[in-house]
Amino acid sequence: MPELPEVQTIINGLQNKVVNKNITKIIEHRPGTVFWNKKEGNLGEIVSISRRGKYIIIQTTNKCKILIHLRMTGKLIFETNLKKVSSHCRAEIIFEDETKLLFDDVRTFGKIEIFSLDDYIPALEKLGSEPLSKDFNYKYLNKKLIKRKAPIKNILLDQKIVAGLGNIYVAEILYHSKIDPRKPANKLTIDQFKNVVIQVRSVLSDALKYNGTTISDYRNVDDKTGEFQQFLKVYGKKTCECGSMINKIKQAGRSTYFCPECQR
């Protein structure tokens, strides 16, 4: 569910709400949600909140890193009433001033992991380049994809190549790039790589501007929806602006939407 723009919107919302707050405790309501990769204890105050791919990274004064992944249906909701609990509350991060962050997650795939600051975190090390950074350019794509025969759709979903894209944005990016999602990655031309890079940046920054996309579950820290769903061109659509029907197929077990006329 939450992809880069949604995760970034959540982080932006957290900045002026929880930075500098002292974490009293983390309550786990559902086993299998919170993992301590170090001795359980005081985390201290929140120093910074950042993002890598779809991971939220919270650093604290006690040399800890809290890694949060929302997976499909996870939400982080800031709540000033300590007693209030959401419908699928899996964990709570409680602050000294009696405010808290609710970790709500219907499908329970999301995780909160606590590490020491200098721990090696394999999940982060494996990630590919950040799509909005300068490292992500056509040369990088060309180098990474030259031997990849899998469909370009599958490759763009691979976090080891680009970190932060999910099913919705990949569909939109390939639509704007006018590329057939079934096309083998190594068959793209240099011009197409260049175009993909441009469209990745364009779609993600537009989505960020509109606080992400809400299809069903996604909410920001104030429990508000995003607005980018009104700008989607193919994902979940029946017809293309060109008049032809949008095709819906399965790729690697996930639904792919594309316009057979506009995307070649």
Added chain:
DNA sequence: ATTGCTTCCTGAGCGC
């Protein structure tokens, strides 16, 4: 090394 299949879990929406 790369690929694609399965799995984790709950809930919504559909047809009958």
Added chain:
DNA sequence: TGCGCTCAGGAAGCAA
């Protein structure tokens, strides 16, 4: 109304 089926934005783990 209710049952059973399919589907859902992610990614680790596994086998081929």
